Amino acid sequence: MPDSILVVVEQRDGKLNRVSWETLTAGQALAAATGWTLDAAVVGKEVANLAHEVAAKKVQRSYAVESPRFEPYTPDAFAFGLKQFIESRAPQLVLMPHTYQVRDFVPKLATAMGRTVISDCVGYKKEGDKLLFTRQMFQGKLAADVSFAGPPPWFVTFQNGAFRGDKVETGASAAPVETVKVELGDGVVREKPQAMFKEAKQAVDLTQAEIIVSVGRGIKEQKNIELAKQLAEALGGEIAASRPICDSGWLPMDRQIGSSGQTVAPKLYLALGISGAIQHIVGMKGSRTIIAVNKDSEAPIFEIADYAVVGNLFDVVPPLIEEVKKAKAGS
Amino acid sequence: MPSANGRQLIYTDAFARPLLETASYVELFLKILVGMKQVPQKDAPLKLNESGTWIREDVSYEVNEPDAYALEEALRQKEKHGGEVVVITAGPARAQQVLREALAKGADRAIHLEDTAFVGLDAFNTARAFAAAIQDESFDLIFTGLQSDDYGYAQTGVILAELLGWPHATIIMQIEKKDAGIRVKRELEAGYFQFVDMPLPAVLTIQSGINKLRYATLIGIKQAKNKPLRKVAMADVQSSLSGNLQKIERLYVPQKTKNTEFLEGSAAEIAKKLVDKLRNEVRVL
Ligand SMILES: Cc1cc2nc3c(=O)[nH]c(=O)nc-3n(C[C@H](O)[C@H](O)[C@H](O)COP(=O)(O)OP(=O)(O)OC[C@H]3O[C@@H](n4cnc5c(N)ncnc54)[C@H](O)[C@@H]3O)c2cc1C
Numbered sequence: 001m002p003d004s005i006l007v008v009v010e011q012r013d014g015k016l017n018r019v020s021w022e023t024l025t026a027g028q029a030l031a032a033a034t035g036w037t038l039d040a041a042v043v044g045k046e047v048a049n050l051a052h053e054v055a056a057k058k059v060q061r062s063y064a065v066e067s068p069r070f071e072p073y074t075p076d077a078f079a080f081g082l083k084q085f086i087e088s089r090a091p092q093l094v095l096m097p098h099t100y101q102v103r104d105f106v107p108k109l110a111t112a113m114g115r116t117v118i119s120d121c122v123g124y125k126k127e128g129d130k131l132l133f134t135r136q137m138f139q140g141k142l143a144a145d146v147s148f149a150g151p152p153p154w155f156v157t158f159q160n161g162a163f164r165g166d167k168v169e170t171g172a173s174a175a176p177v178e179t180v181k182v183e184l185g186d187g188v189v190r191e192k193p194q195a196m197f198k199e200a201k202q203a204v205d206l207t208q209a210e211i212i213v214s215v216g217r218g219i220k221e222q223k224n225i226e227l228a229k230q231l232a233e234a235l236g237g238e239i240a241a242s243r244p245i246c247d248s249g250w251l252p253m254d255r256q257i258g259s260s261g262q263t264v265a266p267k268l269y270l271a272l273g274i275s276g277a278i279q280h281i282v283g284m285k286g287s288r289t290i291i292a293v294n295k296d297s298e299a300p301i302f303e304i305a306d307y308a309v310v311g312n313l314f315d316v317v318p319p320l321i322e323e324v325k326k327a328k329a330g331s
Numbered sequence: 332m333p334s335a336n337g338r339q340l341i342y343t344d345a346f347a348r349p350l351l352e353t354a355s356y357v358e359l360f361l362k363i364l365v366g367m368k369q370v371p372q373k374d375a376p377l378k379l380n381e382s383g384t385w386i387r388e389d390v391s392y393e394v395n396e397p398d399a400y401a402l403e404e405a406l407r408q409k410e411k412h413g414g415e416v417v418v419i420t421a422g423p424a425r426a427q428q429v430l431r432e433a434l435a436k437g438a439d440r441a442i443h444l445e446d447t448a449f450v451g452l453d454a455f456n457t458a459r460a461f462a463a464a465i466q467d468e469s470f471d472l473i474f475t476g477l478q479s480d481d482y483g484y485a486q487t488g489v490i491l492a493e494l495l496g497w498p499h500a501t502i503i504m505q506i507e508k509k510d511a512g513i514r515v516k517r518e519l520e521a522g523y524f525q526f527v528d529m530p531l532p533a534v535l536t537i538q539s540g541i542n543k544l545r546y547a548t549l550i551g552i553k554q555a556k557n558k559p560l561r562k563v564a565m566a567d568v569q570s571s572l573s574g575n576l577q578k579i580e581r582l583y584v585p586q587k588t589k590n591t592e593f594l595e596g597s598a599a600e601i602a603k604k605l606v607d608k609l610r611n612e613v614r615v616l
Contacts, residue, residue, distance in 0.1 A: 119485060
């Protein structure tokens with residue numbers, strides 16, 4: 001059997017998570033680079049229809065890996081069930097999106113197989129026969145190329161946005177779909193999850209805002225939030241924040257931008273004293289224009305900024321408020 | 332109430348001070364291990380080492396942020412239920428600072444896997460080293476931060492759970508002791524949460540913001556000096572380790588993908604330039 005790549009896509013309530021297409025794009029690129037074949041797998045209670053959806057893409061085979069115990073999701077069921085499945089197919093490389101669900105079970109799965117995961121990768125390189133996976137380190141300040149030093153299967157998870165989901169190739173004809181039932185005994189699942197819920201009703205819908213002024217820990221103290229609010233007001237925009245600001249209760253939770261908050265794409269996103277951790281960036285990188293003010297010239301936020309100001313926000317913001325007011329009064 | 336593993340223990344008051352030194356009652360209490368890591372300070376400028384595979388070690392360090400929340404949560408659970416909080420770290424001598432701070436905040440004792448070589452272990456081997464170092468202990472719970480600010484693998488806690496054969500839950504924002512086990516609140520994507528019930532012992536990875544951090548008191552800092560700190564050498568755990576399963580081939584400053592325009596000048600000049608951009612390019616004024 002030739003070497004193969006297995007992409008495990010993610011579904012919830014009978015719908016594929018969109019990030020699944022990104023991972024498939026990554027799988028297709030890696031298959032082209034290595035000459036290995038590409039298979040995909042959907043995991044769930046009854047997921048044959050989703051496996052058919054995936055089979056329309058350029059893959060060799062699409063699996064529906066099923067057990068009644070996959071619903072609701074638990075790390076015990078997923079690790080145990082996928083271990084059986086992966087051992088039976090023996091792929092060289094197993095790819096998954098770096099979602100909250102995957103990061104919950106994949107280290108367990110790999111450990112149960114005596115293997116390792118290179119997690120949260122943003123790309124790959126092929127140098128000679130060697131595959132390297134690129135991941136951010138030190139909160140995005142540095143990047144590392146990481147290789148596998150042990151036997152396959154090699155597990156890799158890709159960060160949200162690392163590949164283009166809309167670039168996934170369609171197959172010439174639909175790939176065969178195979179349903180694989182895995183056996184999960186009575187004692188396997190120890191966690192009892194309850195239904196998912198949202199905390200409080202959101203008072204503001206930042207997704208509709210055209211201008212967002214967002215503050216990070218660089219604002220230093222609660223009372224300084226006022227300064228950012230004045231700028232937001234002058235611009236006619238909304239105030240938002242990074243997670244630590246909302247954790248501290250300086251702004252309400254519904255103003256948090258990022259993977260555990262809101263995802264926004266305003267015309268203008270003005271980041272004040274935000275370092276640009278990936279969990280923040282996923283929530284705002286779709287903004288049409290990003291302006292960042294940060295005193296650290298190497299802050300990762302500058303990598304995605306259109307306009308950058310390296311400096312102290314307390315020096316820059318007050319004159320900016322005045323200039324904006326002047327411009328508005330004059331227009 | 333008898334605890335699951337029927338350990339003998341001492342009744343404690345609300346502040347976990349022993350009430351009956353010699354009592355041998357069996358009680359519901361929690362023995363919690365907290366995995367903590369020392370990482371470069373958030374604002375520390377990082378320089379690459381000569382081989383370009385790691386940073387130069389001459390930076391200032393601090394405790395990994397979510398680990399601080401994990402410790403705080405352990406201390407709060409102990410204050411509620413009684414028990415013991417033990418902190419563990421792997422790293423060179425400098426990492427002892429993290430343990431000292433934890434002891435000053437109220438942890439009862441510490442375990443230091445002390446060797447520079449621990450810095451280079453992958454998550455699999457770090458977890459194995461921890462498992463080996465605690466094999467004679469019996470914890471009800473192990474907390475770790477959900478990921479580290481340096482590697483950011485988000486794996487060590489989950490791997491440790493699997494090595495011990497325990498259930499786990501990640502990205503935890505609340506923990507409640509129940510008659511049989513615990514109920515935890517998991518953070519999910521996009522503002523969703525979920526409660527999960529699970530038996531003990533278990534491993535939980537803790538999210539920043541789960542609680543409000545305390546400061547060490549002067550008395551705490553003084554008391555910390557007399558609290559037990561057990562050192563574990565690389566040689567003590569070596570037989571449990573393997574070669575790393577993954578290897579950092581090179582570390583580098585990431586390439587910019589966007590054409591960023593840097594605006595320079597005095598604050599007043601920058602303000603003018605920004606307004607010009609807002610008006611003529613971004614067109615929001
Ligand atoms: C599972 C998970 C989910 C997460 N979800 C989210 C999320 O939804 N949203 C989110 O934001 N984060 C989230 N995070 C946290 C994220 O990883 C970062 O910790 C967080 O975004 C950092 O916030 P910050 O940039 O405000 O703070 P820091 O990283 O501390 O950055 C502060 C910045 O301010 C700069 N600065 C300081 N003083 C000044 C000054 N006077 N003038 C100008 N600049 C200054 C500094 O140079 C620094 O770059 C999540 C993390 C995890 C693990």
